[in-house]
Amino acid sequence: MTSRVLLVGGGSLGHVAPLIAVWKEMQTLLPHASAHVLCAKREDEIDFCRDAGLPATGLPRLRSSPTAIVAFLRGFVTSWRVIRARRPSVVFCKGGSLSIPAVITARIYGIPVVLHESDAVIGRANRFLAWFAKSVCTGQRIVDAGCQVVGSHCYHPTSNISHLIFTGNPVRPEMTRGRRAEGLRITGLKGDRPILLVLGGSQGAQAINEAVVAQLPQLLASCDVIHITGRGKHGAAPQTGYVPLTFARGELAHIFAIATLAVTRGGAGSISELTACAVPMLIVPIRGLAQDHQWKNARAAERLGIASVLEQDDLPRLAETVSALLVSQATLDAMRERARRQPADAARRIAKVVLDILAQENQRP
Secondary structure, eight states, X not given: OOOEEEEEOOSSHHHHHHHHHHHHHHHHHSTTOEEEEEEESOHHHHHHHHHTTOOEEEEOOOOSSTTHHXXXXXXXXXXXXXXXXXXXXXXXXXXXXXGHHHHHHHHHXXXXXXEEEOSSSOOHHHHHHGGGOSEEEESSSOOSTTOEEETTEEEOTTSSOOOEEEOOOOOOGGGGOOOHHHHHHHHXXXXXXXXXXXXXXXXXXXXXXXXXXXXXXHHHTTOEEEEEOOTTOOOOOOBTTEEEESOOSTTHHHHHHHOSEEEEOSOHHHHHHHHHTTOOXXXXXOTTSGGGHHHHHHHHHHHHTSEEEOOGGGGGGHHHHHHHHHTOHHHHHHHHHHHHXXXXXXXXXXXXXXXXXXXXXXXXX
């Protein structure tokens, strides 16, 4: 009997990439399984899934607006159609508000759900979704101030979440297979100077982009710069030592392989991928987003010794901060070494959790 898996999550590529990572591990453990993705109704997310060989259906994003209830109902209809047609054996969900219709529909059909929380704090949507989940996997050990950690499990006495299984954040295996020679070929850089990689995520980060453009002469005095601006965003004009890119997908692993230091937002996905590649980070978190998760992710990475943190209000000091890090080889080496010590098998751990639940369901009369 073929096991069918429904992968749910979206809103950014940072929510979709972990689904792909876990699915690839599931394929090695259960080769005859099939999968379908419910992601946001965005061209980049659907293309990302299809590039990985997975069919995908788009769900409307839920926003705080008068049309939110319409999007919510459309999400239910789309989820119901996909689940009714495919009859998945299990659902693996990356969480977030976009996932709510699919998870509720799955539980109505009696389909078990495994939820994963990437951030250092459990979001409101995932607290709600945890009511419907058989297991909740976490990307970080200290998920919330109220958690009591026991081995690989956390217990949260003040919420509906009875237990959390620490797995780490999944990273696609190809992200760690970048080649330095290919990275230099793609960017046209010589590799004879430190290389700063600036990431704003798939949707870009306007404040970081503006800081890079404004301080580019100072940055170029100490390093070459690869500036991934995000789709629809723009950097400075190309020049010697400065490589602006709007987006990088298949090339990103090779670019990671040549980076001396990365400037990034505080999304768990970017932090996890850079950690897996042992790239030291300067994290510029956005303050005030849901449960202030970017700032908490950034501080968690700082405590692990794999990153430094620069508040967005301090972006005028970006070039100064980058220069100070680049001249401290001992600091960069320590960040790399600590990154290499972080768990590297999160995708397999999560895949085993999902397949264990699938096995339990198959044993039911």
